[in-house]
Amino acid sequence: xxxxxxxxxxxxxxxxxxxxxxxxxxxVGILKECLEAEVILVHMNDELVHRDxxxxxxxxxxxxxxxxxxxxxxxxxxxxxxxxWALHGTDMIPVLGICLGFQxxxxxxxxxxxxxxxxxxxxxxxxxxxxxxxxxxxxxxxTTQYHxxxxxxxxxxxxxxxxxxxxxxxxxxxxxxxxxxxxINGPILMGARHVSKPLWGVQFHPESICTSTDxxxxxxxxxxxxxxxxSDQRRVRMxxxxxxxxxxxxxxxxxxxxxxxxGGSARDPSCAHFVHQVRSTIGEKDASLQWEKYSTVxxxxxxIIEELGxxxxxxxxxxxxxxxxxxxxxxxxxxxxxxxxxAYRVSxxxxxxxxIGKQGATQEAAIQLDSIDQVWPMLQDALxxxxxxxxxxxxxSLPEDSPFWGGLMGYISYEAGLETIDVxxxxxxxxxxxxxxxxxxxxxxxxxxxxxxxxYVQSLLPNDHDWIxxxxxxxxxxxxxxxxxxxxxLTPAMAKSSETGNLVKVLATAKVTRPTETSYRNKVLxxxxxxxxxxxxxxxxxxxxxxxxxxxxxxxxLYKRLRKNxxxxxxxxxxxxxxxxxxxxxxxxxxxxxxxxxxxxxxKGTVKKSADMTREKAHAILESxxxxxxxxxxxxxxxxxxxxxxxxxxxxxxxxxVVEEYEKVYQLVSVVEGQLPSPALEQGGPRGxxxxxxxxxxxxxxxAPKKRSCQILANIEQRPRGVxxxxxxxxxxxxxxxxxxxxxxxxxxxxxxxxxxxHMGDSHDNIxxxxxxxxxxxxxxxxxxxxxxxxxTIQSSDEGEFMEMEVKAASVxxxxxxxx
Ligand SMILES: C=C(O[C@@H]1C=C(C(=O)O)C=C[C@H]1O)C(=O)O
Ligand SMILES: NC(=O)CC[C@H](N)C(=O)O
Numbered sequence: 131x132x133x134x135x136x137x138x139x140x141x142x143x144x145x146x147x148x149x150x151x152x153x154x155x156x157x158v159g160i161l162k163e164c165l166e167a168e169v170i171l172v173h174m175n176d177e178l179v180h181r182d183x184x185x186x187x188x189x190x191x192x193x194x195x196x197x198x199x200x201x202x203x204x205x206x207x208x209x210x211x212x213x214x215w216a217l218h219g220t221d222m223i224p225v226l227g228i229c230l231g232f233q234x235x236x237x238x239x240x241x242x243x244x245x246x247x248x249x250x251x252x253x254x255x256x257x258x259x260x261x262x263x264x265x266x267x268x269x270x271x272x273t274t275q276y277h278x279x280x281x282x283x284x285x286x287x288x289x290x291x292x293x294x295x296x297x298x299x300x301x302x303x304x305x306x307x308x309x310x311x312x313x314i315n316g317p318i319l320m321g322a323r324h325v326s327k328p329l330w331g332v333q334f335h336p337e338s339i340c341t342s343t344d345x346x347x348x349x350x351x352x353x354x355x356x357x358x359x360x361s362d363q364r365r366v367r368m369x370x371x372x373x374x375x376x377x378x379x380x381x382x383x384x385x386x387x388x389x390x391x392x393g394g395s396a397r398d399p400s401c402a403h404f405v406h407q408v409r410s411t412i413g414e415k416d417a418s419l420q421w422e423k424y425s426t427v428x429x430x431x432x433x434i435i436e437e438l439g440x441x442x443x444x445x446x447x448x449x450x451x452x453x454x455x456x457x458x459x460x461x462x463x464x465x466x467x468x469x470x471x472x473a474y475r476v477s478x479x480x481x482x483x484x485x486i487g488k489q490g491a492t493q494e495a496a497i498q499l500d501s502i503d504q505v506w507p508m509l510q511d512a513l514x515x516x517x518x519x520x521x522x523x524x525x526x527s528l529p530e531d532s533p534f535w536g537g538l539m540g541y542i543s544y545e546a547g548l549e550t551i552d553v554x555x556x557x558x559x560x561x562x563x564x565x566x567x568x569x570x571x572x573x574x575x576x577x578x579x580x581x582x583x584x585x586y587v588q589s590l591l592p593n594d595h596d597w598i599x600x601x602x603x604x605x606x607x608x609x610x611x612x613x614x615x616x617x618x619x620l621t622p623a624m625a626k627s628s629e630t631g632n633l634v635k636v637l638a639t640a641k642v643t644r645p646t647e648t649s650y651r652n653k654v655l656x657x658x659x660x661x662x663x664x665x666x667x668x669x670x671x672x673x674x675x676x677x678x679x680x681x682x683x684x685x686x687x688l689y690k691r692l693r694k695n696x697x698x699x700x701x702x703x704x705x706x707x708x709x710x711x712x713x714x715x716x717x718x719x720x721x722x723x724x725x726x727x728x729x730x731x732x733x734k735g736t737v738k739k740s741a742d743m744t745r746e747k748a749h750a751i752l753e754s755x756x757x758x759x760x761x762x763x764x765x766x767x768x769x770x771x772x773x774x775x776x777x778x779x780x781x782x783x784x785x786x787x788v789v790e791e792y793e794k795v796y797q798l799v800s801v802v803e804g805q806l807p808s809p810a811l812e813q814g815g816p817r818g819x820x821x822x823x824x825x826x827x828x829x830x831x832x833x834a835p836k837k838r839s840c841q842i843l844a845n846i847e848q849r850p851r852g853v854x855x856x857x858x859x860x861x862x863x864x865x866x867x868x869x870x871x872x873x874x875x876x877x878x879x880x881x882x883x884x885x886x887x888x889h890m891g892d893s894h895d896n897i898x899x900x901x902x903x904x905x906x907x908x909x910x911x912x913x914x915x916x917x918x919x920x921x922x923t924i925q926s927s928d929e930g931e932f933m934e935m936e937v938k939a940a941s942v943x944x945x946x947x948x949x950x
Contacts, residue, residue, distance in 0.1 A: 142167035142353075143367070145190040147211060149174045149198025149230050152767040152835040153276075156337035157196055157228065159778020164349045167191075174198070174209030183213055184221055188368040192224040192356045195231030197335065199665045199838040201279060202234035202243055212238055215329060223365070224328035224356030226349075229277055232331030236281040236322060240300040247314045249278035249924040251667040252759030254340050257320040259307035260294055264330055264351040265321060273320070273345065274338030274762065275309070276834075278664035278924070281319045281333065292317045296325065307332070328359040338766050339783050400497045401508045404483060407495070408470055408512040408571055413592035417863070419518040419528055419535050420595055421588040422602050426609045429585075431459040431578055432690055437608050438601065441686055444469075444486065446539040446570065448859060448868075449693060449701035450580060451714065455790070456699030457581045460860065462539045462572035464706045468591070469572070471707055472538070473565035474505050476545045476555055481505060486570065486706060502549045505567055506823050509861065512571070513537050516590060516863045528864070529586050532577045533723075536590040537862040540569030540704070541711070541872060544855035547827025553840045556850045563852055563880040570706050572860075576601070590863065629687035637947055639680045643894045645673035650935060651928035653846050660842050661924045668763045668833040669843060671931070672851060672919025675939055676894075677876075677946075679912040685710050685878065688946065692876070695945035696793050700870030702858055708911075711853060713875030714942070716792050719828050719857045721868040722818030726806030728776065730768045732830040733871075734761040734921055735787075735798025738937045745789075748796035752789050756925040761787050761798050764921075767834045768802045771825040775816045776804040794941045809865065818867045822857075828871045831855040833921060853877045854917030874941050879913040916942045 144167045148154045158169045170190075172179045179186055187193070193214060200207025207230070214225050215238040227235045233243050253275045259265040284299035292308040307321035321332045330352055336345035359365075409417075431449050435441060444464035450456020466487030474481045479501065484494040499505065518528060518535065528535065545555040546566035574597065577586040587601050650673055657669040689703045689712045700715040718731040735757035737748045751757065765783060773781040785801035807815040831851075833839035854877060859869035918939035920931055 143190050144169045145187070145193045146171045147174050147193060147195045147214070147231070148172065149196055149200075149208060149211070150835060150837050151196050151198040151230075152829070152837075153335060153337060153770050154196050155770040155774040156766060156778065157194065159773050159781070160337050160346055160349055161194060163778060164346045165353050174211050175206070176209075180210040180213075183210060187217075187221070187223050189370055190223065191360065191367050192226070192353070195225060195227045195234070197229035197231065197276065199835050200230070201664055202230060202237045208234050215239070218327075220365075222327060222363070224352075224359055225330070226352050226356075227329075227331035229333060229335060232322070232333050233277075233279055233281055235324075235329055235331045236283070236300070236303055236319075239302045239324065240284075241303060242282040242284060243279050244282050245662060245664075246278055246280050246318070248312075249662055249664075249667075250275040250312070250315075250318075251278070251661070251923055252276065252762040253755065255309045255311045255334075257307045257309045257334070258292070259321065260305075263306055263323055264332075264348055264355060265306050266351055268344040268347055268351075270342050271344040271348070272340070272342040273334035273336070274340045274766075275334050276338075276667045276763070277333060278662055280315070281322070283319060283322075302326070309333075328356060330355070335766075338762070339769065339786065340762055398497070398499070398504050398508075400495075401504070401511060403495065404472075404481075404497070404508050405511045405515050407483065409515040411468060411470060411571065412516055412573065412590050415592065416520055417516045417518045417590060418592075419588055419590055420598055421529050421532070421535075421586055422598050423529055423532070423584060423586045424602070424606075425583055426585045426605065428580070428583070429578070429605060429609050431461055431576070432693070433608065434576060434578075434605055435461060437604055438463075444706040445703070446572065446706070447689075447701075447703040448539070449703065450699050451693045451697040451701035452580075453697045453699040453701075453792075456701075457579065458533055459578040459580065460534050460539075461576040461578075462534075462570070462860070463574040464570055465573065469570050469706075472509070472540075472567070472569045472571070474499070474502065474546070474567035476502070476543075476549050476566045477557070481508070482565075502546060502567075503823075506819055509538060509569070510817060510819050513861055513863050513865075516571075517865070518590070519864060529588070530724075531579070531582075531584075532586045532588065533866050533868065534575060534577055534860050534862045535588055535864050536572050536575055537860060537864075538569040539572050539860045540567070541853055541858040542567050542822075542826065542856050542869075543853050544827045544831065544851040547856065548840055548844075550823055550826045551837050551840065553837060553844065556844050556848060558849060563850070564709055564877070568709055576605075629684060629690070632684045633687050633691065633946075636679055636681055636683045640947075641678040642675060642943075643678070644675045644939070645894055645935070647932055649673075649894070650932045654922050654926060654928040654931045656846050657842070657922040658924060658926070658928075661922070666833055666835065666839045666842055668760060668921050668923050669839050669846075670831050670833045670919060670921045671843065671935075672831070672847060672855060672917050673935065674849060674851075674854070675916045675918070675943060677914040677916070679914070682912060683914070685712060688712050688876070691948070692942065692945045695948055696874065696941045698792060698874060700858075702870070702875070704858070708880050710878035710911075711858070711872075711875060712877075713858070713870075713872060714945075715858075715870040715873050715875060716790075716795075716797060717830065717871040717873060719859075719869045719871045720818075720822055720825060721859075722806065722821065722866060724862075724865045726808060726818070728772060728804045728806060728818065728821050730772065730802040730825070731799055732761070732764045732768055732802070732828075733790075733797045733799050734764045734830055736920060736934055736938070737796040738933075739791075739794055739796060743796075745791070745796070749789050752787075752796060752798045756923065757798055758787055759925065760921045760923055761800055763834045764830050765800045765802060767829040767836060768825070771829060772802060772804045772821060775821045775824050776806055780805045794944075795937060818865065819861060822867065822869065826857070827855060828857060830871060830921075831873075831919075851917060852915065854915065873917070874938065876914050876916050876942055876946065878911060879915060918942075
């Protein structure tokens with residue numbers, strides 16, 4: 131490790147060894163909070179750290195080995211972790227193992243690692259403990275468990291009782307705690323230490339939001355014991371020559387947790403050209419926003435779109451659909467030869483941008499990127515270049531209460547999310563379907579504030595006052611005359627019935643291919659095999675229904691029908707180029723305000739509404755341990771994602787598992803929030819887009835731990851998910867953003883329909899299967915996809931999961947095929 135100054139330094143420094151878990155940043159957070167330690171995170175398979183392990187350990191006071199998927203006997207799951215338990219002599223260093231880490235410690239000292247009768251994922255229990263060592267004084271210890279495997283010290287097999295002395299088989303492992311609450315599994319070892327070495331471990335997760343504050347005291351106790359051992363041994367920690375990450379050999383997994391992980395990627399030279407192109411659409415002068423705000427009686431954003439002549443034109447609508455919990459609706463107008471479309475595909479890593487409505491290649495630029503990481507700074511720079519606050523001194527004030535002033539509207543697919551976490555996407559149909567990142571830069575917009583009864587008409591285009599005044603006047607007329615107006619030739623009733631007529635006629639020809647019950651239930655059982663083996667704690671399984679039509683559908687009519695039948699706070703209608711998306715999502719993924727407050731609203735836990743399902747009954751079901759465990763796992767995962775960017779100190783849970791009511795279902799919802807540093811105070815610090823990219827794909831659509839779960843799901847599902855399971859929303863030039871999770875949504879397939887989607891094999895049920903002759907007549911634009919699924923846990927039943935998936939699919943399909 132080169133020359134090192136042998137002088138000890140005062141600060142505390144811990145090495146955290148991450149086994150690719152989705153809770154690691156939460157553990158780092160409590161190490162920092164309780165111990166005020168500097169924490170460096172490395173992955174357990176980091177070859178350079180492995181190679182120089184002994185030297186590297188001299189730079190640290192202690193090591194924490196984290197949880198993770200898999201089995202401690204499997205080298206690819208634990209990497210160099212075993213080495214830490216086997217250190218001896220002056221190489222020894224205090225180590226704490228958590229869950230997988232704990233199991234690997236015990237395995238090395240003779241214990242057997244066995245499967246639990248029933249895995250415990252997201253289960254809360256009160257272990258009984260020795261009230262000594264690292265458990266001293268923890269009288270209110272309530273812990274969260276996430277494990278399928280357990281440690282067997284081969285003690286009192288016969289009576290299955292707890293014991294507190296070393297067993298004959300494991301004479302070096304002293305038991306410290308047991309979970310005795312579980313009748314099925316019997317007593318489960320929850321904590322142990324090595325009798326003479328500075329090695330400890332706990333089976334539960336001290337960092338979980340549902341572990342009591344004694345979890346933190348346990349960490350402090352461990353630190354005191356570790357310190358006492360080090361001073362007894364006169365162990366001296368070496369000083370880093372000058373503290374920086376560079377003191378460790380360079381490599382992708384050396385991380386000072388916090389924003390460094392997301393580290394500002396170097397700008398590609400082509401970025402400047404892209405930013406210039408976007409910037410040039412708002413004119414020569416500094417960006418400015420022209421806007422009008424006024425009070426209005428309620429007007430529906432769909433009526434506004436129709437009145438302004440966009441019924442059949444490209445437009446983006448983020449619509450709170452009259453849902454009680456949706457405050458704003460936002461309309462972004464797509465302008466031929468003005469609006470730039472930005473598209474990135476994972477399959478070839480090409481970024482393309484072009485002016486919409488300009489035919490011919492001259493206007494299109496295509497850049498070959500090395501990775502998706504290069505896309506985010508381009509988007510961010512383009513937004514900043516058009517920020518009207520830059521010339522604030524020269525222009526009138528800005529509408530601070532309007533969440534969107536203009537900027538990017540569109541979506542990021544599930545596969546784009548997979549690329550961010552280095553998981554290989556499923557490749558079928560990748561080249562023929564929609565782009566993975568797909569945004570338009572919106573200049574003209576309308577924001578409806580349903581709560582305050584206010585409306586904003588806004589434009590980033592220079593000299594656009596006339597459009598603003600004209601638009602305002604059309605909407606005012608609309609508001610004063612009421613929405614039901616007489617038109618010369620067409621009464622609203624007639625217009626409506628002709629819309630419905632078209633839908634009914636086209637949908638009557640639909641060939642609907644749905645997942646079969648047998649295949650879906652088998653997939654649930656496969657998921658549960660992985661859960662029982664310890665490879666995942668929760669898997670959000672999904673499948674897809676495809677609808678083949680033999681003529682084009684009136685997508686606007688379809689959208690209106692969906693918003694009426696299944697209103698939800700994150701309704702969406704997107705139509706530009708090849709893209710048509712019609713959605714009614716209940717779930718916010720992530721929003722951030724201009725002053726950096728971030729919010730996630732994960733939903734996990736679903737109960738179907740029906741005549742005999744009262745609110746009370748739904749509450750009772752959603753309060754069961756099955757539903758709460760599902761939700762808890764995602765809350766802990768999202769805390770990890772968010773705190774990896776803003777730090778655990780700036781991350782909190784403002785609502786934990788509350789029941790919300792939607793049109794067709796009750797859902798269990800939590801709210802996780804965080805605070806980014808103020809852009810004014812911290813130049814170059816993380817922004818909303820950094821939180822976004824660090825949190826993809828949405829945890830509620832993956833399960834935990836995220837990376838391993840996504841690999842397993844790709845294998846079981848055998849299809850790309852596309853836009854479904856991705857995120858959809860906007861990023862505003864003023865620095866705000868809001869994205870929903872793309873669920874309860876119908877997506878029109880890209881222009882070239884993939885022949886594979888017509889050959890779904892026997893896992894799908896063709897209500898009416900197209901014949902060979904039919905195939906010719908389908909173009910991509912007449913194929914629609916509706917994804918649906920749900921979180922599978924060890925407590926799920928295959929039948930129950932199939933029904934849940936069907937209920938969710940029906941919230942869209944039912945609306946499509948209803949006669950109303
Ligand atoms: C997978 C879907 O929904 C997700 C799964 C949920 C669940 O398991 O309870 C709830 C909301 C979504 O996060 C879907 O609607 O298709
Ligand atoms: N949370 C964990 O570390 C889990 C460890 C191991 N994969 C198990 O399931 O038991």
